[in-house]
Amino acid sequence: MPIITKNGRRWNTARSFLAQARKRKHVTYQSHAHGVRVLFDGNRATGLETLVKGKRRLFRARKEIILAGGTMETPMLLERSGIGAGEVIKRIGVPLLAENPNVGEHAVEQRMFAAQWKISKQMGLNEQLSTQMAQMRTGAKYLIERDGIISTGAYELAAVAKSDPSLPVADLWLQFNPFMNDISGAGFGVGADPGFSAAGYLRQPTTESSVHATSADPFAPAEIVANYLEHESEQVAQHRLLEAFRGIASQSPLADMIDEEQVPGPAVQTREDAIAHSWASSHALHACGTARMGSGDDSVVDGSLRVRGVEGLRVADASVLPSQPGNTMAPAIGIGAMAARIIAAEA
Ligand SMILES: Cc1cc2nc3c(=O)[nH]c(=O)nc-3n(C[C@H](O)[C@H](O)[C@H](O)COP(=O)(O)OP(=O)(O)OC[C@H]3O[C@@H](n4cnc5c(N)ncnc54)[C@H](O)[C@@H]3O)c2cc1C
The missing domain is CATH 3.30.560.10 (Glucose Oxidase, domain 3)
Known part of the structure; x- marks a missing residue:
């Protein structure tokens, strides 16, 4: 069965991609930064509020922000930022920025x-x-x-x-x-x-x-x-x-x-x-779809992974998969590669 491995060690995206990217001078890497919400100027994403070891730390974005918190966390990050179904945003008590009832919905997972x-x-x-x-x-x-x-x-x-x-x-x-x-x-x-x-x-x-x-x-x-x-x-x-x-x-x-x-x-x-x-038995741990990609109002991101209703914000993780592909690890890596290509082409 195909597995992600190198020289007998189970491999992962942190080792294969992040470790390379961190060597570049213009990359700042911050671990243990828990994303609280995206900050906006009007409807343009301008920063990310995080908690680093309990302390509030803000990251500013000149161009754009890419969320990759996974199928469970990405929709909640969007909702905490005011993007989602009106009643959810009201319940959590943050200002509504962009109403989209698809955020957090349409999750598809397999039963083993x-x-x-x-x-x-x-x-x-x-x-x-x-x-x-x-x-x-x-x-x-x-x-x-x-x-x-x-x-x-x-x-x-x-x-x-x-x-x-x-x-x-x-x-x-x-x-x-x-x-x-x-x-x-x-x-x-x-x-x-x-x-x-x-x-x-x-x-x-x-x-x-x-x-x-x-x-x-x-x-x-x-x-x-x-x-x-x-x-x-x-x-x-x-x-x-x-x-x-x-x-x-x-x-x-x-x-x-x-x-x-x-x-x-x-x-x-x-x-x-x-x-x-x-x-x-169990579930398969392949959930996807909570920020699904599509061309119409039934989606959260467009075909270039841009979050609908706001500017300067993309999602690049398994949450954008509009239907269950079967296994999700390789598709999630593919989405990362696709995001990199799209963003580089637009730069
Ligand atoms: C135990 C297990 C076994 C699996 N086995 C397989 C398999 O054999 N084959 C397969 O195809 N798939 C498998 N999967 C599924 C696969 O791992 C996922 O579908 C894939 O990792 C999804 O990638 P992602 O980038 O969307 O999310 P993730 O890999 O979950 O990455 C999200 C990242 O965001 C971070 N994060 C979340 N919230 C925040 C926040 N608020 N602030 C900052 N960071 C945050 C998380 O810590 C995590 O590092 C397995 C999953 C699990 C849990």
């Missing part, structure tokens, strides 16, 4: 369907991960050789499938791990027995959720309404994930070594069971 099988053969990674001694050996191998399970991604293998053969593109995502989790307690741990685990989700669900600020205080909790699988077609497809996992597990040679389907277990059969099991 978890699965796990115990196998009869001592193979896979449980042996390497389940005891403290094995973990130390695995850790030492990684430190010396930059190799082994720690150098890989969260899942080793992925597949796409169609919930309905007549669909033009695959709508299901299935990912597998060559080890089993310890499901005896509430915490997250690796099981002692050999086995493999999996998770699946709909690549492009359309049920929408929302994220809004509840106060002008940047540390106040968000109001998050998390919805999943509201449409019947999504529920049918989510059920097909269960059938797809069981279809894979029922085939030789895998089937010959499976002792038991531990998760979700034989009691889960119907569509209702599959949805209930999905609620007990």
Whole structure:
């Protein structure tokens, strides 16, 4: 499965882009600056109010400001700056600068369907991960050789499938791990027995959720309404994930070594069971859409990432994605690259 990695180390945008940019003389880098709100002169963004270790610090912008706080924080930053739905801005008690009911709305996230099988053969990674001694050996191998399970991604293998053969593109995502989790307690741990685990989700669900600020205080909790699988077609497809996992597990040679389907277990059969099991699983951590890009009034930013209704303000993060792409890390990096190209071309 493709992962973001370099020389055996999981890589990230701070190392690959920011570290390079910080070497330039005209770049000032300030960490631990918590964005409170964007400052405006009329409707032109002129600065950012931040809190640095509890102290108010203002950053002034001669040209423009680019927000990249992510799907959860960017809409709240906009709202604390007076950009959003009238009733939200009124509730948090800041002056309304640009009314836009799309801010914080249209969030799309996937609901996972978890699965796990115990196998009869001592193979896979449980042996390497389940005891403290094995973990130390695995850790030492990684430190010396930059190799082994720690150098890989969260899942080793992925597949796409169609919930309905007549669909033009695959709508299901299935990912597998060559080890089993310890499901005896509430915490997250690796099981002692050999086995493999999996998770699946709909690549492009359309049920929408929302994220809004509840106060002008940047540390106040968000109001998050998390919805999943509201449409019947999504529920049918989510059920097909269960059938797809069981279809894979029922085939030789895998089937010959499976002792038991531990998760979700034989009691889960119907569509209702599959949805209930999905609620007990997790979400995929791919939320997007709360400052969605578009050409009309149903969007927050235009095709050049400019925030509608004000000047000198752009958003460049996963919040601008107008629909769920499936995975969001690479698209978020792509948006950053796109923003850089647009801004450089306009300079
Ligand atoms: C545990 C986990 C695992 C994931 N695994 C995958 C994966 O395997 N594949 C995949 O495609 N996607 C994955 N994702 C999703 C992916 O990481 C995100 O979609 C992507 O990082 C979004 O990029 P972004 O720039 O929009 O936001 P972020 O990466 O969240 O960046 C936003 C930044 O803004 C900062 N910030 C927020 N608020 C403020 C504020 N008020 N002031 C100052 N700074 C602020 C944050 O600290 C953060 O550094 C995963 C997410 C999580 C949480």
